[in-house]
Amino acid sequence: MGKAAQIEHQSVATINDELAWRFARSAAVTATSLCSVAGFRDWFAACRRTEQLTVDRIPFTELVGWEFDDDGNLRHHSGRFFTIEGLDVRTDFGFVEHWQQPIINQPEIGVLGIVVKEFDGVLHFLMQAKAEPGNIGGVQLSPTVQATRSNYLRVHQGRPVPYLEHFLDAKPEAVLVDVLQSEQGAWFLRKRNRNMVVEATGPVSAMPGFCWLTLGVIRELLRQDNTVNMDARTVLACVPWRIDAARAERGDEFTRALARGLDPSAAARHGTAEILHWLTDLKSRHELRQRLMPLAEVADWRRGPNEITHVGGKYFRVVAARVSAGQREVDSWTQPLLAPVGQGVAVFLAKAIDGVLHLLVNAKLEAGVLDVAELAPSVQCQPANHHDLPAHRQPTFLREVIGGALGVVRYSGLQSEEGGRFQHADNLYQIRLLTADFPIAEPPGFRWMTPAQITNLLIHSNYANVQARSLMACLLASW
């Protein structure tokens, strides 16, 4: 990388190209001297047995260090971590022009970082078995480092974060990915994390609770429900990869179309300049005014002793939990969690256009988004929030997706959102290949993009939302 990094922009394509093929080689390998799928399963099962957290719901009054202030906002006495406040949203973007809701306000930027290293010529990813209070399954596979700023500044006097120095003291030429990416816009106000991949050249050993995995093994694990956590998925989404010609030829039509869609030189329905113009146009035409307000005054939400709920029982609840652990920064603690009401869906509709796979992206506004709209899956919502609405007010394609009538499922998995903030928040993630007769004309707010186009935008912040990025990781497991 040292020499390559001296070469400039036009060659960024070339550098990324070389990197994409290195990751492609790792994706083709499912067993090395360091890892295998079966070996992982045994190790991970053991981690799940030993690393479990005990999580108990408690009334708000039993939260330690957390309290409701005069505005009814829920804060930690240190001023750190996060607050739960009220948000007033006005926009002319969708059907609803004005609403209020609780929102998590966490302005600090955490690190989600994966150390990669070549063993026997194959890139391995250093992954961690990490327990989070809200996780389905307790322990999930997370990046090497998954730390809020409070974590790594050791606000709660915990243990130092292992491997953190690989990211905070990285040599510039070792940094393969470094970009701020958004988190759930429906639940967080402008929250972002730093997504990093750093290549180690010196010796790095896997500490207990950590393991080296090829991208090929991770690909298999993405096919299991609730195993690869959100933080790992968003970092993996920022990694470029390819499918080589030989594998494409051995694959089916979807695989061949995907191989072309991953190639930045393939013909796309819209040029990137056209996509940027479309986004700029949307952002300019629409207004989004976000104003923090006292949580106590938020319309249509009620606070009880145990939870804050929407009067219609929709969206989510804010709850409190006591968490006990053996090997965490501190041995036990209490914290608020946001518990969604019902499972979500996040679906990319895919179509081969002139033999090149395209994904149907939707420009989506969410309450806490930084810049009006981000690229989202073709369908992304909690269906329960919409079932009482007339068909024309429901999200585009939602009924067809739930009805199962739309396309052939190439990927389907239940995946969790961040278990440090969200209680049992999971989405049904799907990638569905549409048949040739599906119209190429896009509904308003939608555009066909190749996976390569999306990946290329992911070196910049705030283009694609976290659900779209999760699906970009799941694309690894779609063929």
Added chain:
Amino acid sequence: MGKAAQIEHQSVATINDELAWRFARSAAVTATSLCSVAGFRDWFAACRRTEQLTVDRIPFTELVGWEFDDDGNLRHHSGRFFTIEGLDVRTDFGFVEHWQQPIINQPEIGVLGIVVKEFDGVLHFLMQAKAEPGNIGGVQLSPTVQATRSNYLRVHQGRPVPYLEHFLDAKPEAVLVDVLQSEQGAWFLRKRNRNMVVEATGPVSAMPGFCWLTLGVIRELLRQDNTVNMDARTVLACVPWRIDAARAERGDEFTRALARGLDPSAAARHGTAEILHWLTDLKSRHELRQRLMPLAEVADWRRGPNEITHVGGKYFRVVAARVSAGQREVDSWTQPLLAPVGQGVAVFLAKAIDGVLHLLVNAKLEAGVLDVAELAPSVQCQPANHHDLPAHRQPTFLREVIGGALGVVRYSGLQSEEGGRFQHADNLYQIRLLTADFPIAEPPGFRWMTPAQITNLLIHSNYANVQARSLMACLLASW
């Protein structure tokens, strides 16, 4: 463009390349059947005679439609245009950790758009002689369209904005530039405008007050003080261009280095991935907390009957003006203006590194910036705000620049900031070529970048601030 737009990302470089050479050809032409420098001067002098505005300072009480609300914020009764509010800023970025100041809050996005069209094979820019109340010289050269959203939605019941349809109804393949870019972060809260260049293929005639100019003529005009306005400069900055080999050979060493620096394939000191990593690192390590607050409660600022001033006489004043015009949307109006205290400087230090011109960019935090920091000139400040500070607390390179000791001046011009909001705000814009012995090692917060690297980032929002973009336009006139 229609066919070209079907080709994808890797070819974006190619498309931009072709476009850059088309603009380069326009930059080489200073006289056509439609325009010449001398012809422009006569026409522009006539415009300055006939289009002048009469601007009178008035006390705040004589503002019509504007009033101070209970918080002391200055608002228009329609809720449109902009407000002047208080801003509380906390950050660990620079020397000052906490301050409060008045700020202009104008969340709506305006359009700054230039129509370009080929005549006899040469791209011409449709420019407008436009009077603004705060302009030095009254009339300056502005983009084809320079309209706030309030303007073009005709909130003040003015005349329709000419040529607006070229931008709002543009065919995607005609759009050459379309990006949201920031305005002055010291004075505006997260303000952005939409910078557009649209190529017309059908007939377009220049209405009175408009003229077609080649980039070669505009280059000459950039050498005149206070002629090409800020809005035109920021749009021009987003346009890629080159210097061809023949002209480079005829030029001096600076010109040859600049020609290489404009070439995206030239060897740069830092790869773009490295630059993005540096920026992400800065944004992650530093916090910026911006909170709107009542203007009446802002510390160290006082409101009198005629102006709002800093107790130390620094920074700027908020004043009120009555403006009378013949040919504006309405014939006369009153409005607040922000009047800076003293002239500013904005300087790019330039250095040939292995024969390739590099500019020394500074990652700068300003009060109203959207995302912690943007790329700024090597030196950018109002010197008067710093003269009482000890040397080590003054901006890096400021003393050397003011002392005139640093490098050879390749461009120097007094240029105005936006005259619709700022009263006689001007900066001394300079590009200075450093001698070979100037150290290549960068001070903290600085990086060498080639002009091509900066131009390539300008297809995305919020990378370079408005002063850096102004200098990128002035670079056209530096050789």
